[in-house]
Amino acid sequence: MIFRIDRLQAEMPPPSTPDPAGAAIVQELLGGKFGEMSTFMNYTFQSFNFRARQGARPFFDLVSNIAAEEFGHIELVSTAINTMLTGAGEAGNLPDPKDAMNPQHFAAGGAGTLVQDSNGKPWNGDYVTSTGDLIEDLTHNFFLETGARNGKLKVYEMVDHPAARALTGYLLVRGGVHQVAYARAIELLTGADLMKMFPSPRIPTDKIPECQPHIQRGEHTKLYRFSPNDYHELAAVFTGPHPETGDPLQVIDHPPEGFPAFDLPAQEGVFAPGYEPEEIAEIARKLREKAGLSDEPTGEVANNGNGVVGKIKDAVS
Ligand code: MN
Ligand code: MN
Numbered sequence: 409m410i411f412r413i414d415r416l417q418a419e420m421p422p423p424s425t426p427d428p429a430g431a432a433i434v435q436e437l438l439g440g441k442f443g444e445m446s447t448f449m450n451y452t453f454q455s456f457n458f459r460a461r462q463g464a465r466p467f468f469d470l471v472s473n474i475a476a477e478e479f480g481h482i483e484l485v486s487t488a489i490n491t492m493l494t495g496a497g498e499a500g501n502l503p504d505p506k507d508a509m510n511p512q513h514f515a516a517g518g519a520g521t522l523v524q525d526s527n528g529k530p531w532n533g534d535y536v537t538s539t540g541d542l543i544e545d546l547t548h549n550f551f552l553e554t555g556a557r558n559g560k561l562k563v564y565e566m567v568d569h570p571a572a573r574a575l576t577g578y579l580l581v582r583g584g585v586h587q588v589a590y591a592r593a594i595e596l597l598t599g600a601d602l603m604k605m606f607p608s609p610r611i612p613t614d615k616i617p618e619c620q621p622h623i624q625r626g627e628h629t630k631l632y633r634f635s636p637n638d639y640h641e642l643a644a645v646f647t648g649p650h651p652e653t654g655d656p657l658q659v660i661d662h663p664p665e666g667f668p669a670f671d672l673p674a675q676e677g678v679f680a681p682g683y684e685p686e687e688i689a690e691i692a693r694k695l696r697e698k699a700g701l702s703d704e705p706t707g708e709v710a711n712n713g714n715g716v717v718g719k720i721k722d723a724v725s
Pocket of ligand 1: 444447478481579582583
């Protein structure tokens with residue numbers, strides 16, 4: 409089962425200028441063959457299908473645990489897309505067809521992420537490789553992380569919206585950790601060092617400004633354990649020096665602390681969350697009162713109560 413925390417793995421910026429064309433390109437990182445839906449579903453089904461797992465526990469733990477991190481990456485990509493679409497779904501101000509590379513963001517959705525790639529093609533289960541052969545699956549995972557980072561760098565270069573840059577800066581660093589983790593697993597099982605045999609893609613994260621805060625915090629060397637009690641044996645695989653920097657690889661015994669998400673404003677032009685959001689808010693307030701909950705909503709959001717989203721809404725409409 410999965411345990412959910414209402415925080416993002418990385419800090420994301422508030423909405424600014426809407427960028428529906430950029431958002432359509434970022435969709436590749438969500439529902440493309442090498443996107444986060446694919447990494448999540450590949451590792452998830454490999455873990456579900458894992459036979460004789462007790463005998464191979466460090467490898468089972470590694471794949472299962474990275475799957476959990478990938479769930480949070482899908483959430484982060486969606487957050488970036490939704491942030492970029494904010495302001496483009498306002499009543500009376502829907503984007504011109506020429507600005508909406510994926511019209512379904514508005515015509516079929518509420519200025520929200522779709523489970524599609526950058527061409528609007530739906531993600532599909534054929535992108536999952538789960539052969540049952542551990543070495544084959546781990547080799548596939550190394551290749552998948554390589555392709556995923558390759559795609560992230562191209563999206564980084566094509567889209568300069570702050571949300572896209574914050575996203576790709578973080579994911580390039582985390583994808584590097586997963587590449588190293590799968591390479592270590594294969595090396596420990598077979599003796600073949602993939603990082604030496606196939607040094608690809610050559611991504612200069614040390615030269616990408618949006619990667620620096622994460623590298624300075626050592627995010628390129630850390631694998632987080634996403635469970636209160638389980639998956640301890642990943643530490644038996646994720647060990648030794650980082651193949652590029654020489655820094656020691658480390659397992660952090662808990663999930664990242666994370667950051668609250670911005671509560672993105674209603675987009676009344678596309679009925680999100682409804683034609684009259686105030687009505688829903690009033691019903692919710694009454695239900696909270698009846699349930700004996702606090703008068704104010706309890707969830708944590710990044711909007712700090714001084715009307716950040718309200719100001720953004722004014723600025724973009
Ligand atoms: Mn990922
Ligand atoms: Mn990954």
